[in-house]
Amino acid sequence: MTIDIIATLAAIVGTDHVIAPGPGMATYISEPRRRFHQTAAAVVRPGTVAEVQAIARWANEHGIGLIPQGGNTGLVGAQVPLRGDEVIVSLPRLDRVRSVDPAAGTITVEAGAILEHVHAAAEAEGMMFPLWLASQGSARIGGLLSSNAGGVNVLAYGNARELTMGVEAVLADGRLYQGLNALKKDNTGYDLKDLLVGAEGTLGIITAATLKLFPQPEDHETALVNVASPARAVELFQLLRERLGGRLTAFELVPALGLDMQLRHGMLDRDPTAGPSPWYALVEFSRMSGGDPGTLASAIEAAFTAALIDNAVLAESLADRTRMWAFREQMSEVQSKEGASVKHDVSVPVAAIPALIEQGSAAAEALAPGIRPVPFGHVGDGNIHFNFSQPVGADGKTFMAQFDEALHEAIYDVVLRLGGSVSAEHGIGQLKVDLLKRVKDPVALEMMRAIKAALDPKGILNPGKMLG
Ligand SMILES: Cc1cc2nc3c(=O)[nH]c(=O)nc-3n(C[C@H](O)[C@H](O)[C@H](O)COP(=O)(O)OP(=O)(O)OC[C@H]3O[C@@H](n4cnc5c(N)ncnc54)[C@H](O)[C@@H]3O)c2cc1C
CATH class of the missing domain: 3.30.70.2190 (Alpha-Beta Plaits)
Structure with a gap:
């Protein structure tokens, strides 16, 4: 089976762009926090939209799971395998800037373009693309949009969804959704762009996007x-x-x-x-x-x-x-030098931030005396990275075994009591599948499952992620 997969993919993209299981795929299957470890059936690196379509058609026909991957900087394990039999579709070869229109304030780029390169392309035309985050040297447009990334400029310019005017995406059966419009006003039905942005690769493989540009501040x-x-x-x-x-x-x-x-x-x-x-x-x-x-x-x-x-x-x-x-x-980064840490990417209404920090810190201290709260982040968005470092001198492994789950429960309880969200900007991926099932409105979950079933009836796109 593995040989068939490799040979079929090689016939689509060329042998140089297929990686078989083994040491060569190490960088594709491990993620920044090294929480999820699983091999893949193959990594395939398409170089054209037509190749992405051919891969999807073949996978859909044979019921093979596809995991879209960009810069592999996601923090919830959404871009790495869960079962071990999936194929990672790595998009870096699709990285062209298709066009820049300073007058309209738009740029159209392919999914594999690195965020920093998009910044540079906008600046070369005297404009600015304001999505700005610490992983911008590696994160790629398809991944940023699929995780609806935030960062430090959301306060003024909005998150990835608000910065996206249109997307082009390959659907599970290989059809191409041509949604690259740059219209500010378009009331012709459901907003399919907004559905694909933030879908974590479960509804389509984004191949290109039209993004909003802004005048550069002086x-x-x-x-x-x-x-x-x-x-x-x-x-x-x-x-x-x-x-x-x-x-x-x-x-x-x-x-x-x-x-x-x-x-x-x-x-x-x-x-x-x-x-x-x-x-x-x-x-x-x-x-x-x-x-x-x-x-x-x-x-x-x-x-x-x-x-x-x-x-x-x-x-x-x-x-x-x-x-x-x-x-x-x-x-x-500094927290990783201070031993083990437990992290929460959460949001609450801005006015509730003081209560979140006070109540969350008290709950954590009651559980693990000496624990060091390190809450930081985007006050204007109500988004706090509510992290905790282990007590000084504690054994990291013992600390995690004892308190990781209990701390999550305690912090999410406070967040939900304050009307907040258990995932502000990093998404659900593998990390929060069970949590989502527990806390999301049941009707919302039913609607999400119905959309998934309609667009990907065989469940080949990023199987097991987000909805489980
Ligand atoms: C140091 C550091 C700082 C960070 N800071 C922030 C921050 O401030 N704000 C924030 O929001 N995030 C932050 N992140 C998280 C991460 O950078 C973002 O989630 C980023 O958007 C992921 O982009 P990527 O190209 O690496 O995507 P990947 O990690 O490769 O993939 C992320 C998700 O997108 C899907 N995907 C990837 N490409 C496509 C595609 N072409 N079509 C469909 N689905 C696709 C994957 O399947 C997965 O579900 C940070 C990460 C690091 C390591």
Whole structure:
């Protein structure tokens, strides 16, 4: 069977672009957090849309599972095998920029294009594609759209779904959905683009997308503000939002422990903050051409006057700005240097963030005394990466065996009580299949299953993911 699969795929894409089980597929079957380990029947790397269609037609006919894969940076195990008999369809060879239209503010790119390359293509035309996340050097458009990625600019520009105007996708039976329109207004029925975006590869294989571009800001004004508590951070967010409107393009919260950890591990060449504080808010204002310099400084001055804050530092150079952003972006990485950690990508209404952090931290401390809460993230989106590092000196394996599941339960209980979501931006994949079944509205689950059955009746696209 394996030989047949390899030979058939080689006949479609050429022998150089098929990988058989063995060491050659290692990078395709292991994912960033190394939680899921399973081989695949093959990895196939199509170079044209027609090849993707031929692969789907063949797989559908023989009932073979296909797993679309982009940069393999997803954090919920959606892009790696579950059973071991699936074929990974790796899209990096489909990476062309098909067209850029600065006047219309659109770019059409293929699914395998790396996000950073899309940024560069937009910038070359004096425009900006604002999806911005730490994995942008490896994550690819098909994967970003399929996981409806967020990142640090959602506050002003929206997530991947809001940045997508149209998609082209191969369906389970090999038909091509030609949805690459660039229309702002199109009321001709169901929004199929919105269905494919965020579907985690379970409804179609995206081959290209038309994305929204924006004018590049002339400059960024960036600051790290000392805040006494998450409640103060939310008040500061409201004040800055009132004064800066949609030009407030980032508002990120980081706890003091994050700074201590990064300085201790030599990840920052110097402390980027204005001095000790229990929490820090990284705020950014994007100034358009003709806007007044110093706008963020005067908004922060208003926060001082309102006694909301008592210290802040403004970036005075690109190096300062880069260091401030590194401080925020290195939060995940630094935790891996501090032993075992338990992570939650959750969202609640913005006003409920202080309650989430307070109640979640108390529940975790009651379970595992000495545990170190490290909540950080996107305050403006209500999206907190509610992570916990093991107590100092604890044995990581024992800590995980004892507390991993119980901590998840405790945090998701708080999130659901506060009207939040158990997956803000990373998705469901393999990681949260059982959780989704438990917490999602039953009617919503029935609708999702009906859509899946209609578009992929044999269940060949990313089997077992999301809906189980
Ligand atoms: C350091 C780091 C930081 C991150 N920060 C963020 C963040 O701030 N915000 C955020 O939202 N995510 C973040 N992520 C998660 C990850 O980068 C995103 O989920 C990204 O969108 C995945 O893109 P990818 O190309 O790697 O997709 P993959 O991991 O390859 O795949 C992800 C999903 O998309 C599907 N897929 C891939 N290509 C296609 C296609 N062409 N058609 C259909 N389905 C497809 C896969 O089957 C899978 O379900 C981060 C990850 C890392 C490692």
